Amino acid sequence: MFSFFKKKPEVxxxxxxxAPAEVSNAPELVDTSPLxxxxxxxxxxxxxxxxxxxxxxxxxxxxxxxxxxxLETLLLTADVGVGATEDLLxxxxxxxxxxxxxxxxxxxxxxxxxxxxxxxxVEKPLQIDSSKKPFVMLVxxxxxxxxxxxxxxxxxxxxxxxQSVMLAAGDTFRAAAVEQLKVWGERNxxxxxxxTGSADSASVIFDGLQAARARGADVLIADTAGRLHTxxxxxxxxxxxxxxxxxxxxxxxxxTLLVLDGNTGQNAVSQVRQxxxxxxxxxxxxxxxxxxxxxxxxxxxxxxFRIPIRFVGVGxxxxxxxxxxxxxxxxxxxxxxxxxxxx
Ligand SMILES: Nc1nc2c(ncn2[C@@H]2O[C@H](COP(=O)(O)OP(=O)(O)OP(=O)(O)O)[C@@H](O)[C@H]2O)c(=O)[nH]1
Numbered sequence: 398m399f400s401f402f403k404k405k406p407e408v409x410x411x412x413x414x415x416a417p418a419e420v421s422n423a424p425e426l427v428d429t430s431p432l433x434x435x436x437x438x439x440x441x442x443x444x445x446x447x448x449x450x451x452x453x454x455x456x457x458x459x460x461x462x463x464x465x466x467x468l469e470t471l472l473l474t475a476d477v478g479v480g481a482t483e484d485l486l487x488x489x490x491x492x493x494x495x496x497x498x499x500x501x502x503x504x505x506x507x508x509x510x511x512x513x514x515x516x517x518x519v520e521k522p523l524q525i526d527s528s529k530k531p532f533v534m535l536v537x538x539x540x541x542x543x544x545x546x547x548x549x550x551x552x553x554x555x556x557x558x559x560q561s562v563m564l565a566a567g568d569t570f571r572a573a574a575v576e577q578l579k580v581w582g583e584r585n586x587x588x589x590x591x592x593t594g595s596a597d598s599a600s601v602i603f604d605g606l607q608a609a610r611a612r613g614a615d616v617l618i619a620d621t622a623g624r625l626h627t628x629x630x631x632x633x634x635x636x637x638x639x640x641x642x643x644x645x646x647x648x649x650x651x652x653t654l655l656v657l658d659g660n661t662g663q664n665a666v667s668q669v670r671q672x673x674x675x676x677x678x679x680x681x682x683x684x685x686x687x688x689x690x691x692x693x694x695x696x697x698x699x700x701x702f703r704i705p706i707r708f709v710g711v712g713x714x715x716x717x718x719x720x721x722x723x724x725x726x727x728x729x730x731x732x733x734x735x736x737x738x739x740x
Contacts, residue, residue, distance in 0.1 A: 440687045440711035440717075441686055441687070441711070441729035444475075444692035444730060445475050445691040445693075446471075446472075446475040446477070446692035446730055447730045450471065450505070453467055453471060454504070455732070460498055460501065461493065462493070468486070469482055476692075476697060477693035477694075478663065478666070481699075485512075489508070489511075512731075513723055513724065515700055516699050519698075519699045519703060519723075520705075520706070520721055520723045521705035522705075522707065523705075523720070530613070530615060531606070532615060532616045533616075533650040533652070534618045534654060535650035536618060536620055537624075537635055537654070537655055537676060538623060538655055538656035538657065539623050539624065539626060540624070542684060543682070543684035544623065545568065545574050545577045545620055546684070546710070547684060547708065547710055547718065548578065548581070548618050549577075549584075550717065550718035551618065551708065552582075552587050552618055553581075555615075561612075561614045562616045562618065563589070563590065563614040564582055564588070564590065565602045565617060565620065566578045566589055566591035566592075566620055567598040567619045567620050567621045567622070568622040569592070569622060590604055590605040590608050598621055599640075599641040602619040602638055603644070605617055619650070626667060626668045626670075632672075632675045635675055639653075639676055639677075652707075654678070654679070655673075655678050655681050656682045656684060657682070657694075659686040659694065659695075659710075662694060665694045665697075666694075666698065666701060669681070669698060673702065673704070679704070679705070680705050680707040682710065683695055685710060686709050695709075695726070705721075707720070708720055708721060
C-alpha cells in the first residue's frame with residue numbers, strides 16, 4: 398500500500414482549464430509576449446567564452462601555432478572540455494600550418510562552423526505529444542540550479558502555446574519552493590498540486606498526475622527537490638518517483654528534464670552522467686547563461702551525451718527562457734566585429 402494515498406492534496410490556484418483562446422487575454426498573465434528568440438547577444442555577451450574569443454581574434458593576430466595554443470587554453474578555461482577542444486584543434490592545426498585561412502576572421506568562421514556542428518545534434522526543441530494526456534514532465538537537478546524558476550517559465554510558455562498545464566510541487570524538502578511554485582501558478586492561472594507537511598515527493602507527484610488526468614490537462618510538470626548527484630539515497634528517491642508514475646501511466650514521465658546551472662563548469666558533465674543513469678534524461682535546460690557563465694559547458698555536454706538541449710535560461714524573469722537554437726546561441730556567444738569572412 399502506498400503511503401501517498403494518506404495525505405489530502407491541496408490545489409493552490411484556481412482550477413481553471415481555459416480554452417486556448419482565453420489564454421492570451423488572461424489578466425493574471427504578467428506578460429503575454431511569446432518567448433523572444435531575439436536579443437540573445439544582449440543576454441550572452443558577458444559570457445567568458447564570448448569575451449575572450451573576441452579579445453583573441455581582434456587586432457588581426459598572426460595565424461600560427463602560438464595563436465592556436467592560446468585558443469586551446471581559452472576553450473579549456475571556458476569549460477568547453479578536453480575532448481571537444483582537442484577535436485577542434487586537430488582540425489584547425491593543419492589548415493593554419495597550410496596557410497588556408499586568409500585572416501583571423503576566416504579562422505573564426507572555421508571555429509564557428511565546428512562549434513555549430515557540435516551543437517546541431519542537440520538542437521531538438523521539446524515537442525508535446527498530444528497522444529499522451531497529460532504529457533508528464535519530470536524536472537530534476539541539483540540545489541539551486543533553477544528548476545522551480547524554469548518550470549514557471551516553461552509552464553507560461555506552454556500556456557501561451559495553448560496547452561492546459563498543471564504543476565505538481567514535488568520539492569517537499571524546501572517549503573519555499575512550494576510557495577515559489579504556487580506564486581508562478583497564481584500569476585499564470587495554472588493549478589498547482591501541493592501537499593502540506595508531506596515529505597514524500599512521489600506521493601505529491603502521483604496526486605498531481607491523478608488530478609491532471611481528472612481535469613483533462615494537456616501537460617503536468619512535476620518539480621522535485623534539489624539533490625546532489627552524489628547523494629545515493631536521494632537519487633534513489635527520484636527513481637521511486639519514476640516507478641510510482643508508471644503505476645498510472647506506463648510511459649510516464651514522457652520528458653525527464655535535467656536543469657543545469659550554466660556556471661557549474663565541468664561538474665555539469667558528472668551531473669548529467671549520474672542523473673541520466675538514475676532517471677534516463679530526455680532533455681536538458683541550461684540556466685543562468687545571462688551572467689558571467691563561462692558558456693563552454695554546453696559544447697562539452699553536446700559532445701559527450703547528445704541529449705537534446707530543450708531550453709536555455711537567460712534571466713530571472715518569466716520571459717527569460719529560449720528554446721535552444723544552435724545558430725542563435727553561437728551568434729550570441731561569438732564575436733561579430735572582426736570584419737572579413739567571419740560571417
Ligand atoms: N540570472 C539568472 N538567474 C536564474 C536563472 N534561472 C534561475 N535563476 C535564479 O537562480 C536561483 C535558484 O533558482 P530556483 O528556481 O529556486 O532553483 P531550484 O533548482 O528550484 O532550487 P532548489 O529548490 O533549492 O533545488 C533563483 O534566484 C533564480 O531566480 C537564469 O536563467 N538566469
